[in-house]
Amino acid sequence: MKIGIVCYPTFGGSGVVATELGKALAKEGHKVHFITYSQPSRLDFLNENLFYHEVDFHSYPLFEFPPYELALASKMVSVVKNEKLDLLHVHYAIPHASAAYMAKQILKSQGITIPVVTTLHGTDITLVGKDPSYEPVVTFSINESDGVTAVSHDLKKETFQHFNITNEVEVIPNFIDLEKFKKQKKDHFKKAICPNGEVLIVHTSNFRPVKRIPDVINVFANIRKEIPAKLLMIGDGPERSPAEKMCRELGICDDIRFLGKLEAVEEVLSVADLFIMPSEKESFGLAALEAMACEVPVISTNTGGLPELNVQGVTGFLSNIGDIEDMTRNALFILDKDNLSGFKQNALSRAQEFDISRILPVYEAYYQKIMERI
Ligand code: GMT
Structure with missing residues (x-):
């Protein structure tokens, strides 16, 4: 054709x-x-x-x-x-x-x-x-x-x-193209970002209000109170500057890096432990699928098409929009060392259905x- x-x-x-x-x-x-x-x-x-x-x-x-x-x-x-x-x-x-x-x-x-x-x-x-x-x-x-x-x-x-x-x-x-989006060996990168074995959380978006960037920061701030953690923010858009200001005000800048528009997102996802997508609306959630293909479980809202991708309690968890406490609880459950590898495997299996x-x-x-x- x-x-x-x-x-x-x-x-x-x-x-x-x-x-x-x-x-x-x-x-x-x-x-x-x-x-x-x-x-x-x-x-x-x-x-x-x-x-x-x-x-x-x-x-x-x-x-x-x-x-x-x-x-x-x-x-x-x-x-x-x-x-x-x-x-x-x-x-x-x-x-x-x-x-x-x-x-x-x-x-x-x-x-x-x-x-x-x-x-x-x-x-x-x-x-x-x-x-x-x-x-x-x-x-x-x-x-x-x-x-x-x-x-x-x-x-x-x-x-x-x-x-x-x-x-x-x-x-x-x-x-998703599973040839491109797959977990790669990037241990040196993980060591550089998380030198003391911290868990690594990632968010990717166009930083528009619909993505609820402050929720990403708030969930991360809560997680960080409980366990050593780092956050990588990938992408750019109007909510980036207010988010950077929020990190400064919360005094957590040292644990958060804003990477801007990265081409090779899969390299970062390869070393991530958890992906956060707290969107107000999301018809599908392609960024979450990319994370899952790299064996990263997902904390998301239950809006739009996200329940058709992220399976509650299997590949991650879904919360009501703005429910920071529920997202934090779920994130800590996934990041527990007894649970993490199971969620990672499930995330990959689910992503394979969208190959x-x-x-x-x-x-x-x-x-x-x-x-x-x-
Ligand atoms: O919101 C975005 O991320 C951009 C927007 C677009 O059209 O480029 O994304 C929409 O289409 C994507 C591809 O089909 C979906 O994965 C996103 O969920 C959807 N965004 C929203 O519904 C907010």
């Missing part, structure tokens, strides 16, 4: 899923064309089946906001036509699904049919999409897509709750079904 993939090329989860899906499809022999405004961060190598088309949008003094969606739609039209694509797969509804609708209509006027699959990732529905300033366009473009997938059952449920959806929504969960080799054929079959239908 010749597939066009549209996504945000940044560090966000939806961009990572889109890029890894494209890479896996290319490995299977499909020709995959990425259409984005910059090179996706995990696509920095040469492969005969992978192509990249940059969306060029020009500014003009009249535009306070350059019309990216129009430039994207125009690029989709040209790539579909010139590369003779069979299908467009857009990740994250805003504005990719509506841009794809426009491209599809332009192509139709020229006698070209292109099926469009939209994958809903989370905040495009739960946070941004349902806002009245976007809702009518999101509803319309979901209903006009030829295929719609959601990364969890909970996200599918939320989509039907918040929008007037007349289309079918198929759940295809996110996946890309299991999910890729599901996407391929779905594409086939959509192409046959139109």
